[in-house]
Structures are given as C-alpha cells and as structure tokens.
C-alpha cells in the first residue's frame with residue numbers, strides 16, 4: 001500500500017439485508033462531504049448502491065461487468081454521482097452471471113484489483129466496494145482488490161452466525177491472493193434503542209470480538225431506509241437525522257483508523 005494510492009475498503013457479509021449497501025453509500029457520501037475523493041464500486045448484481053444514488057438502468061451503459069469482462073477500460077465505467085467528490089462504477093443484473101462468464105479466465109479473481117490499479121484510473125482517496133450477499137467470485141475479487149474489509153453486522157438474534165466462516169474466508173484470501181488485507185472492523189447496524197435485544201446483541205458481539213468492533217453504532221433510522229427510493233444517500237436526505245449523524249461519525253472513525261494504519265505502513 002503506497003501513500004499516494006487510494007485506500008480500498010470492501011463491505012462484506014454473506015448475509016443479505018445487514019446494511020452493507022446502506023453503509024457503503026452513506027460512509028462514501030460522508031467521506032466526500034469532508035473533502036475526500038471517493039469512488040464507490042457497486043459489485044452486487046442487485047445494483048442497490050447505483051439505485052441509491054438515483055442512477056437508473058439507462059445510465060448504466062458501461063458497468064462493472066464490462067470492467068471485469070475487459071470489454072471496456074475502468075475509466076469509461078466511472079460515472080459522477082452528482083455529489084461533489086463522489087463517483088461510482090455501477091452494476092446491472094448481467095453481473096449475476098459473472099462467475100460463469102469468466103469461468104475460463106485464470107485471472108478472474110485479480111481483475112478488479114488490476115483494473116483499480118491501472119494508470120488510467122483517476123486519483124481517489126478512498127475506493128469503497130459494495131459486495132453481494134455471498135462468498136462468490138465478486139466478493140473474492142473485491143477482497144483481493146482491498147486493503148481493508150469492513151463487516152456490517154445487524155443487531156439481531158443470530159448476528160454472529162456465519163461470522164466465523166467469513167473471518168475464515170478472509171484468512172484464506174490473505175493466504176492465497178492478498179496478504180495485505182486487514183479487517184478494519186465490524187460495525188453494528190440497525191441498532192434499536194427501544195429494543196433490549198439490540199443491547200444484548202451489542203454486548204455479546206463486543207464480548208466475542210473485542211476491539212474488532214468499531215465504536216460507532218448505526219441506529220435503526222427510518223430516514224436511512226426512506227432515502228434510497230429518493231435516489232439520495234440518507235446522509236444528505238436528512239442531514240440532521242440520527243442515522244446521518246451516525247454515518248458521519250463512522251466516517252471520522254474510519255478516517256482515523258485507516259490513516260493510522262497507512263502511516264504505520266509507510267514509516
């Protein structure tokens with residue numbers, strides 16, 4: 001990891017609906033708001049991150065599928081979101097067949113990494129990759145291309161279930177293709193202050209994972225869930241909402257943590 005290169009973070013959890021996309025979109029926006037140049041890579045065939053910025057199918061003529069299948073260069077796939085400092089590479093449903101499309105390609109796991117490192121890439125401070133809810137090619141490619149992985153964990157009864165498998169997969173990626181991959185942490189999402197189960201889950205998770213759990217907790221907040229249908233990230237849709245405030249706090253924590261690790265790596 002060189003000081004001039006973008007810090008790349010994958011948002012991963014093989015469970016669906018835990019807040020991966022909401023965290024990618026809002027953390028990315030919060031980082032852009034403090035002046036960081038950010039690229040979001042939508043690596044989920046559902047394309048929810050793309051939709052979350054109000055980018056309809058018609059504007060996704062060149063998407064991450066084209067980058068991975070090398071039918072276009074990475075720079076052609078980058079779209080402005082309309083938010084200052086914030087760009088996106090979109091995803092479309094055709095991405096769901098990428099495992100098969102690239103089955104004969106030996107470099108399929110490293111293609112994203114190669115693309116994001118190409119000399120035609122504009123300069124970014126952060127590249128955030130929104131992963132699908134599975135440990136398939138797209139997630140492996142994302143983890144291979146990343147410096148850090150951030151795991152959103154929903155405050156629900158079975159929160160920890162499946163986490164050991166995910167941590168094991170991260171270990172395997174480290175051994176096989178990316179020894180620099182670090183776990184940035186686990187972020188608790190959809191914390192419900194009116195529900196004692198949330199408190200219990202948060203305590204259990206901290207007991208099990210200790211300092212791997214980030215200090216910032218994302219509350220359940222209806223403004224965050226309303227925002228995507230307006231094509232605006234929650235952070236901007238209602239800047240004063242508790243959800244928006246939490247994501248801006250998370251951005252400050254991520255900035256602190258990632259720059260501390262980078263400074264260590266450089267010295």
Ligand code: ADP
Nearest residue numbers: 016017018019020021022190219220221224225
């Ligand atoms: P994933 O990407 O892991 O599948 P999403 O980010 O799409 O998860 O979140 C799943 C659903 O929960 C979405 O409808 C989203 O709007 C909603 N959601 C996510 N985080 C919150 C939150 N903190 N408060 C309320 N709703 C949320």
Ligand code: MG
Nearest residue numbers: 020021044048
């Ligand atoms: Mg998602």
